[in-house]
Amino acid sequence: MDTDLSPSQIVRWRTAIFAIFLASGLSIATWASRVPAIKQSLGVDNIQIGLLLLGMGVASILGLSVAPIVLARLGAKRGMLGGLLLVAVGVTVIGVGTDLVHSYPVVLIGLALFGFGNGSVDVMMNVEGAAIEKQTGKTILPLFHAFFSFGTVIGAGLGVAAVAMDLAVVAHASIIAVLIVVIAVVSVANVPAREITGDEQATSAPRGWRERLHTAMSAWREPRTYALGVVMLGMAFAEGGANDWLPLALVDGHDADQALGAAGLAVFSIAMTVFRVFGGPLVDRFGRVMVLRVLALTAAAGLLLFILAPTLPLVFVGAALWGAGASLGFPLGMSAAADDPAHAATRVSAAATIGYVAFLCGPPILGFISEHIGLLETLFIVVGLIVASGLFSGAARPLVPAARERVES
The missing domain is CATH 1.20.1250.20 (MFS general substrate transporter like domains)
Known part of the structure; x- marks a missing residue:
């Protein structure tokens, strides 16, 4: 014990x-x-x-x-x-x-x-x-x-x-x-x-x-693991895609210079970090599911603005919203996986594996697709994954005792 x-x-x-x-x-x-x-x-x-x-x-x-x-x-x-x-x-x-x-x-x-x-x-x-x-x-x-x-x-x-x-x-x-x-x-x-x-x-x-x-x-035999995996997969694609492709998307897609490309990534990273620092109290007040849904909407809207905005200032606003919206999906997925303390390690391990594989594999996949349809157009795929993340966010609802028993059975 x-x-x-x-x-x-x-x-x-x-x-x-x-x-x-x-x-x-x-x-x-x-x-x-x-x-x-x-x-x-x-x-x-x-x-x-x-x-x-x-x-x-x-x-x-x-x-x-x-x-x-x-x-x-x-x-x-x-x-x-x-x-x-x-x-x-x-x-x-x-x-x-x-x-x-x-x-x-x-x-x-x-x-x-x-x-x-x-x-x-x-x-x-x-x-x-x-x-x-x-x-x-x-x-x-x-x-x-x-x-x-x-x-x-x-x-x-x-x-x-x-x-x-x-x-x-x-x-x-x-x-x-x-x-x-x-x-x-x-x-x-x-x-x-x-x-x-x-x-x-x-x-x-x-x-x-x-x-x-x-x-x-045992966690790999539980449907909730895969539902949480969808939540984390969408946000992992959103974060990993930004880290590797956001500067190039600014340069090639919006005709910005390289300095502005780096600045765009900085805006994204700062927004993400700020929300990770201050996001915990918001979750404790409003609940995981509500926060995840709002942030998925924020990330999707921000990325759409980044793709479609006609001016660079609006593109940077989109980058900030994109970073803020993608900030908490991964850590809150970890929290949800650990709801039952007796099985926390196994379920967090499984959920983390799904998220990190998406984080590592997502950017190369996006790069391959972009060679055929263009980088900005490829980012619409990430928008779809973010929407799926929001739709599956109900899986992060805290487990009550009866639900824990169903997961374990």
Whole structure:
């Protein structure tokens, strides 16, 4: 059984998971900020960079897929520690491959380790965040995801500083790797062992890991998992599509210059981060379903305005509405999946896997379609997925005891 936690233990637990979300964002921005330097050092073209991204994406999906097994075998504490250490090793290998051995395969290996570690940690840190929500009775997963965004901003800023100081990729990567290791060790030490996150208490009778794995996979047999998956899929496409295609859509579709393209993405990201910081109290006041429906309407209207607006100021308004509307779908899907504390880890793992696979696979799919019909026209597909997300948002309604029994049966 889980033991009661003191207020100070809960604060340390929450702070630790904030730090882990931040470290994940930091690592991703570190890699992204040095892509030009890596390309130049290796002497590769854009196609080869694309293959590196593909390798990282495949490894990330594998990490997402095995996360339930890691949870069943090791629990969230040891799983997160191992995943973050793997991220640190991967970042270091990327730097070594870039500057010391100038080897494309070594960089690819580093990205595979990096992607696999981040993919598995993504699931487990959401499991922990959902467990904290259940412990405190407050909606705070959006704030955890805001800390991921803070990590990307910090990582991008450090990347700019590293480039300005002409710091080699291997030195930059090694510094970030050490920082990630420190965050991992200190944070995990402050995460309590909880049975609902797969961490058996010392006083509990240990269960066989095969039994725990069977429990972990049970969520995939529940219709509610897939309904929540639709909610998260639409918003994952909305977020991932913006991150990869919004600047280019501004430049190619609205004849903006590259600086305005970057500014459009900044507007989207700021709107999303602000709503993730302040969205929790709105959910606690108005409920998940109402907030999800309103935000789906906001995201769809914003994206339509972005596509169809005749002037750039209106396009930027559309980008802001798009970002605000897409902000809470993913974290609120996590919250809904964790409604039953006894099965929180398994259901959050399944829901997170659906969302992250959509986030990783969505942008390349959009890019392929855009080659045939145009980028702005392709974004109408995302509008349709956002509408579907809103229509399925009733699946996020908090479970009452009778509903929990039906889900479990």
